[in-house]
Amino acid sequence: MRIxxxxxxxxxxxxxxxxxxxxxxxxxxxxxxxxxxxxxxQSSADLKGWMTITQVSExxxxxxxxxxxxxxxxxxxxxxxxxxxLATEQQxxxxxxxxxxxx
Amino acid sequence: MTAQPNHKRTVALRVARQVSLLxxxxxxxxxxxxxxxLGGGPQGAAPLxxxxxxxxxxxxxxxxxxxxxxxxxxxxxxxxLTAAVTLVTLTGASFCGWICPFGAxxxxxxxxxxxxxxITWTPSDAIDRPLRWLRFLILALILYMTVSTNxxxxxxxxxxKMLFHMNFSEMTLTGIVILGVTLLxxxxxxxxxxxYLCPLGALFTLFAPLSRINITRHRASCINCHAxxxxxxxxxxVAQQDxxxxxxxxxxxxxxxxxxxxxxxxxxxxxxxxxxxxxxxSPSKQHPLSS
Ligand code: SF4
Ligand code: SF4
Numbered sequence: 001m002r003i004x005x006x007x008x009x010x011x012x013x014x015x016x017x018x019x020x021x022x023x024x025x026x027x028x029x030x031x032x033x034x035x036x037x038x039x040x041x042q043s044s045a046d047l048k049g050w051m052t053i054t055q056v057s058e059x060x061x062x063x064x065x066x067x068x069x070x071x072x073x074x075x076x077x078x079x080x081x082x083x084x085x086l087a088t089e090q091q092x093x094x095x096x097x098x099x100x101x102x103x
Numbered sequence: 104m105t106a107q108p109n110h111k112r113t114v115a116l117r118v119a120r121q122v123s124l125l126x127x128x129x130x131x132x133x134x135x136x137x138x139x140x141l142g143g144g145p146q147g148a149a150p151l152x153x154x155x156x157x158x159x160x161x162x163x164x165x166x167x168x169x170x171x172x173x174x175x176x177x178x179x180x181x182x183x184l185t186a187a188v189t190l191v192t193l194t195g196a197s198f199c200g201w202i203c204p205f206g207a208x209x210x211x212x213x214x215x216x217x218x219x220x221x222i223t224w225t226p227s228d229a230i231d232r233p234l235r236w237l238r239f240l241i242l243a244l245i246l247y248m249t250v251s252t253n254x255x256x257x258x259x260x261x262x263x264k265m266l267f268h269m270n271f272s273e274m275t276l277t278g279i280v281i282l283g284v285t286l287l288x289x290x291x292x293x294x295x296x297x298x299y300l301c302p303l304g305a306l307f308t309l310f311a312p313l314s315r316i317n318i319t320r321h322r323a324s325c326i327n328c329h330a331x332x333x334x335x336x337x338x339x340x341v342a343q344q345d346x347x348x349x350x351x352x353x354x355x356x357x358x359x360x361x362x363x364x365x366x367x368x369x370x371x372x373x374x375x376x377x378x379x380x381x382x383x384x385s386p387s388k389q390h391p392l393s394s
Contacts, residue, residue: 001374005112006115009120012194012202019185019190029179032149049143050142051144
């Protein structure tokens with residue numbers, strides 16, 4: 001069966017987009033990371049740079065002041081800031097910052 | 104007298120493919136920018152890695168064996184991998200010619216250089232063929248290192264990520280050097296990364312031979328001008344083939360656009376088995392690069 005070149009382009013885009021659309025419609029298209037369940041964090045590798053102090057406190061089941069203390073951050077630190085942002089502010093890396101929580 | 108190809112249609116085809124490539128370059132740039140602006144996690148936007156087809160291949164083993172994803176990858180990577188592999192199995196490596204943003208950047212760089220500086224190089228077959236195997240070595244190395252480190256080991260070296268990541272503070276020196284060399288080689292050799300180094304291209308090579316849609320050359324009307332061979336960005340000798348089944352064919356359709364005789368190169372779909380080559384005798388052969 002002969003296929004017109006322009007139609008071929010539409011088939012390529014339609015097939016690719018169609019499968020992704022099918023994935024979205026059936027709920028398989030998951031892009032966002034979710035917070036690890038409370039109490040499941042074993043090491044600093046389980047903590048992500050995008051986590052805020054509030055989220056770290058929830059996952060580690062520790063009060064926010066304790067988290068800030070372990071991170072060696074001032075008690076006035078905004079708990080909605082992410083580890084990545086705080087690491088940049090502290091001129092360190094998120095990995096180094098996270099490691100402080102397990103010292 | 105031979106029939107001329109429809110000029111309007113060839114222009115529309117060129118434009119359609121470039122618009123498609125431009126769309127995916129813009130989409131990937133937007134996705135990356137959004138992540139940098141909003142951050143990651145449930146409150147932000149997913150990183151570029153989550154929208155990478157190769158990320159699906161990298162995380163697949165971990166997902167099968169543990170039910171978990173490697174950091175920065177997610178179910179979306181597996182959906183993308185499924186879409187790309189299905190596409191390649193049915194149509195050949197058309198993902199590379201119509202969708203891949205990194206392929207697009209290389210293609211544009213080469214064109215700019217060809218117009219402005221004109222310093223280009225077409226490797227001989229003796230160099231081209233062995234170099235193509237490098238892609239498989241790179242694919243094997245990346246998969247091995249990804250599984251053994253349980254991380255996206257390649258991200259620090261990936262020129263695609265280096266180019267689109269939009270966060271200079273997270274770029275590694277090695278990654279910058281690799282990106283520089285890749286872009287420089289793309290200026291001189293058309294789609295150099297795709298042809299010799301791309302691990303995703305290597306993966307596609309395993310599925311592309313199953314393609315149901317291939318380019319057929321009709322010997323009866325072919326005038327053996329070799330314009331198709333000269334136009335091919337991946338050095339396939341189209342003028343010497345009855346059906347292009349080379350897994351390197353990225354279905355850019357440039358050979359069809361450049362063929363001066365209408366309906367001599369066509370796209371044919373075979374639902375059950377690959378299309379049979381035409382039985383008409385071939386006119387006398389010329390040197391592949393003669394005009
Ligand atoms: S020019 Fe033709 S043979 Fe070469 S990659 Fe494009 S579609 Fe395939
Ligand atoms: S472009 Fe290729 S297929 Fe078309 S006439 Fe010339 S040699 Fe034949």
